[in-house]
Amino acid sequence: MIIGRRHGGGRRELETLEYDVVIVGGGTAGSVVASRLSADPQLSVCVLEGGPSDVGDERVLRLRNWINLLETEFDYDYPTVPQPRGNSHIRHSRARVLGGCSSHNTMISFRPPAEDFDDWVAAGAQGWSSEALAPYWQRLEITITRVADKDRNPLAEDFVTACHTALGVPVLDDFNAGPFTDGTGFLPVGYDPETGYRSSASVAYLHPHLDRPNLTIMTETWAYHLDPERGVTVRTADGDRLIKARHEYVLCAGAVDTPRLLLLSGIGPADDLKRLGLPVRLDLPGVGENLLDHPESLILWEASRPLPPMSVMDADAGLFIRRDPGATRPDLMFHLYQIPFTFNTERLGYDVPEHGFGMTPNVPRPRSVGRLTLADSDPSTKPLLDFRYFTDPDGYDERTIVDGLRLAREVAATEPFASWIGREIAPGPLLRTDEELSAYGRAAHHTVYHPAGTCRMGAADDPGAVVGPDLRLRGFDNVRVADASIFPTMPTVNPMVMVLMIGERAADLIRPR
Numbered sequence: 001m002i003i004g005r006r007h008g009g010g011r012r013e014l015e016t017l018e019y020d021v022v023i024v025g026g027g028t029a030g031s032v033v034a035s036r037l038s039a040d041p042q043l044s045v046c047v048l049e050g051g052p053s054d055v056g057d058e059r060v061l062r063l064r065n066w067i068n069l070l071e072t073e074f075d076y077d078y079p080t081v082p083q084p085r086g087n088s089h090i091r092h093s094r095a096r097v098l099g100g101c102s103s104h105n106t107m108i109s110f111r112p113p114a115e116d117f118d119d120w121v122a123a124g125a126q127g128w129s130s131e132a133l134a135p136y137w138q139r140l141e142i143t144i145t146r147v148a149d150k151d152r153n154p155l156a157e158d159f160v161t162a163c164h165t166a167l168g169v170p171v172l173d174d175f176n177a178g179p180f181t182d183g184t185g186f187l188p189v190g191y192d193p194e195t196g197y198r199s200s201a202s203v204a205y206l207h208p209h210l211d212r213p214n215l216t217i218m219t220e221t222w223a224y225h226l227d228p229e230r231g232v233t234v235r236t237a238d239g240d241r242l243i244k245a246r247h248e249y250v251l252c253a254g255a256v257d258t259p260r261l262l263l264l265s266g267i268g269p270a271d272d273l274k275r276l277g278l279p280v281r282l283d284l285p286g287v288g289e290n291l292l293d294h295p296e297s298l299i300l301w302e303a304s305r306p307l308p309p310m311s312v313m314d315a316d317a318g319l320f321i322r323r324d325p326g327a328t329r330p331d332l333m334f335h336l337y338q339i340p341f342t343f344n345t346e347r348l349g350y351d352v353p354e355h356g357f358g359m360t361p362n363v364p365r366p367r368s369v370g371r372l373t374l375a376d377s378d379p380s381t382k383p384l385l386d387f388r389y390f391t392d393p394d395g396y397d398e399r400t401i402v403d404g405l406r407l408a409r410e411v412a413a414t415e416p417f418a419s420w421i422g423r424e425i426a427p428g429p430l431l432r433t434d435e436e437l438s439a440y441g442r443a444a445h446h447t448v449y450h451p452a453g454t455c456r457m458g459a460a461d462d463p464g465a466v467v468g469p470d471l472r473l474r475g476f477d478n479v480r481v482a483d484a485s486i487f488p489t490m491p492t493v494n495p496m497v498m499v500l501m502i503g504e505r506a507a508d509l510i511r512p513r
């Protein structure tokens, strides 16, 4: 037993447990790291997971139930601070369950475009080229498949046809089959078409190995302080404990909770820490900076008739286009929502249709950059998320949304999709100018739930980098970060596969050779 820190002040003896590797967060990346490292029976691995287990829990495993998990006990549910140019009412879902957001998300599973990795290398992530990362794509254990014929909704089929006719983009049977390009089609999804279960990181990487004697998974165990010399202090229903790593700590708590844990541990911008009354362990100015996200807006239609029921997760088809013909990557993306997703439009006074659907233009490589910090030094206070949506000086993000709303109307005017539409509810046919579409698009915008970048990976001489290309936390040789917080820039596509690949690479970097 050693003497440890306890939240709420005072000092008392904490029960201490020791393992070779301690992973904070059994989420998307954490599940991969835990699975790969514990394949070595000589290595004892402990996962500290804040949420419950997903094993046998139909609410979590059934992919199509994802929407019913929002704002429940499976969701940390982080608010956004007031946004001067964006939507101040967004509630950022972060999953509180084994498997993390891969246990809550829609499992859209794109292989990231090669140029996204080029951007990372240019940002100082030496060794993270698409060639170097390719083996990790091959190695992924999740099952990525096409949407099964029985799950294909005629609305989505007709959407794909209309996108092709209206915009001239190719219809793709598999977005992951070749170099990433513009196109429309059903999306690649990580699921089992027989059962409708998600193929989450937990299902694919942890469930088959739960009987490994060297793998300990502590659920409902929330880490709130890291001392790389003494251990991670966690809170459980039975009280606090200290969990010590003999070799390494791997932080996989995600783009909100990894920087939050570091700040609570005195690792971050010194001025902020002092203002909060937290002792400064290391002045690391980049912690919490570079907060990125994919913002998306919505064009909402009332259906002309009730929709057939089949679907995988109610956003099964999509569209990528390039407004810049000289670009190699798409610069505008849309999901087709086969349900009326009206969180934001209802607040603005728009009707909520009984039968409705929408297209969601989003900004694949947003230029607005935000910041995460703490409100106070109490570990239980939710952090402050300031995305600074639509504040990029050139107005690129805003322009993308306006272009997207216009292109969506072109698709809506094209058969066979057009005849599914009864009327445009939002933004509504009266809003037509750039100014009107921008004001609506920004007021009604949502998130694609992709926060990232808050512990940015970069070169050794980059003062804003939090981890190096070996994922080591600057200033410490026994702590690494492996989750969406390390993104130097945003991937063009939905980021989960990128996170899984980070988990695979982290395991390779950590494994004793």
Ligand SMILES: Cc1cc2nc3c(=O)[nH]c(=O)nc-3n(C[C@H](O)[C@H](O)[C@H](O)COP(=O)(O)OP(=O)(O)OC[C@H]3O[C@@H](n4cnc5c(N)ncnc54)[C@H](O)[C@@H]3O)c2cc1C
Pocket: 024, 025, 026, 027, 028, 029, 030, 048, 049, 050, 051, 066, 093, 094, 095, 096, 097, 098, 099, 100, 101, 102, 104, 105, 106, 107, 108, 109, 110, 221, 222, 223, 224, 252, 253, 254, 255, 257, 258, 261, 448, 449, 450, 451, 482, 483, 484, 485, 493, 494, 495, 496, 497, 499
């Ligand atoms: C609703 C929703 C839909 C999405 N849809 C898609 C999609 O279709 N495709 C796609 O590519 N991406 C999607 N995403 C995004 C994607 O799922 C995430 O970017 C990715 O899963 C993040 O992985 P991570 O490992 O960084 O964090 P997470 O998967 O969030 O893992 C973090 C884990 O750490 C745990 N944790 C946090 N803090 C602590 C602590 N202090 N102590 C102990 N444990 C802690 C959490 O409980 C969680 O299990 C979606 C996200 C959401 C929320």
